Each structure stands twice: as C-alpha cells, then as structure tokens.
Amino acid sequence: NVSPDVARLVDIRIKYEGYIARQDRQIERFAKLEHKLIPAAVESYSRQGADAEAVARMRLTLESGRAFARDYLWGIFGALWVLGGAVAFYAGAASARPAATAEAARFEALRVPAQAVGLFVASGAAFGLLSGVGRRIAGNLLLPLTALFFAAGLSIICHFLRRWLRTRILRAGLYALAAYFPINVGVALLGLFDWYVDFRRRGGEGTERS
Numbered sequence: 001n002v003s004p005d006v007a008r009l010v011d012i013r014i015k016y017e018g019y020i021a022r023q024d025r026q027i028e029r030f031a032k033l034e035h036k037l038i039p040a041a042v043e044s045y046s047r048q049g050a051d052a053e054a055v056a057r058m059r060l061t062l063e064s065g066r067a068f069a070r071d072y073l074w075g076i077f078g079a080l081w082v083l084g085g086a087v088a089f090y091a092g093a094a095s096a097r098p099a100a101t102a103e104a105a106r107f108e109a110l111r112v113p114a115q116a117v118g119l120f121v122a123s124g125a126a127f128g129l130l131s132g133v134g135r136r137i138a139g140n141l142l143l144p145l146t147a148l149f150f151a152a153g154l155s156i157i158c159h160f161l162r163r164w165l166r167t168r169i170l171r172a173g174l175y176a177l178a179a180y181f182p183i184n185v186g187v188a189l190l191g192l193f194d195w196y197v198d199f200r201r202r203g204g205e206g207t208e209r210s
Helices: 004-015 017-047 052-071 073-096 100-104 114-129 133-164 168-177 183-197 199-209
Strands: none
Touching (some): 052 073, 133 183, 133 199
C-alpha cells in the first residue's frame, strides 16, 4: 500500500508534469549561463581590490540569487510581463488621447479585482505551508500577483500626486523612489488593501470635509 503523502506527491507530479518539465528545461539553460557569469563577476570584483571577506559575501549573494532564480524563474518572468504589459498598455493609451477609449484607460484609475486578493492570499499560504513542487508553484504565482498589486498601489499614488503636484519631474522622481525596497513593499500593500479600503474614495471624502 502507498501512503497518503506519497500518493499526493505522485498526483501533484502527474498533474503538473508538463509545467515542471518546461520549467526544468528553462532552469537548465539559465544554469549554464550562470556558471559562466558568477565566476567572471567574482573574479572581476577581486581584481578591483576587494578583500577576501567582501568577495565571499558577494559570492554568497550571487549563489543565493541563483538558487532563487532557479526555483522561481517563471514567476520572475511573469512579474516582468505584468509590469512591462502595464507600461506598454498605459503608455499606448496616453499616446492615443484624446480618443474616448484611451481617455477611459487611465493608469490612476487601475483597480485589481477582489478575486485576485483571494488568489494572492491562497498562494501566500501555500508558499508558507508547502514544500517542494507545491512551494515552487505557489511562489511562481505569488511573484506576478505581487507585481500586479505593486502596479495597483502605484496607480493610487499617481491618482493623488496628479491632484497635489503639478510638476511632472517631481512626480517622476517619486514614482522612481517607489521602486526601491522597502518602499515597494508598502506600495504593493497599498494596492492589496485597496479592494477593502478604497483609498481614492476615502481621500476624496477627506478633501471634501476639509
């Protein structure tokens, strides 16, 4: 007899076999590139006069990054696709104004459906509780969802900055600042909780009362 845990793992493997095979092939290609880049980067860093401890820290950082990219490469691609798609879509809409359809597609009005919040919470729970393949799948879902909520949070900031700041250079500087850690985490949380709080409406109410 097969134990329930083994049967569950086999079932997961069969269900996601195609996905796992594609990811493994991508990881293998990525690993070949990494094996060439990491030693070259460490050697270059050493030639610049860095001490042994600094070189060791750099090597550890690169190895950690490689391990993360190996496990969550599809999630990284998904996050980049979400952010790149948002930039392309809203930049295209801005260039097409004053057309009516383009006028309706404004970045500051971006809202993420509430269902995405449930998917984010489920993915986060699975990432924290599962291991192995289940954790990898959850992480690869979590990354593009995080990018989506970051874009939503940035749209909320855009909404208020357009009302408070008229200078485009200052707004662009604040948008760039929002991409840095840990500010980007706060921006993503802003987008995540917007489905419940509705920051734009509350901000409008505050302006009316004042």
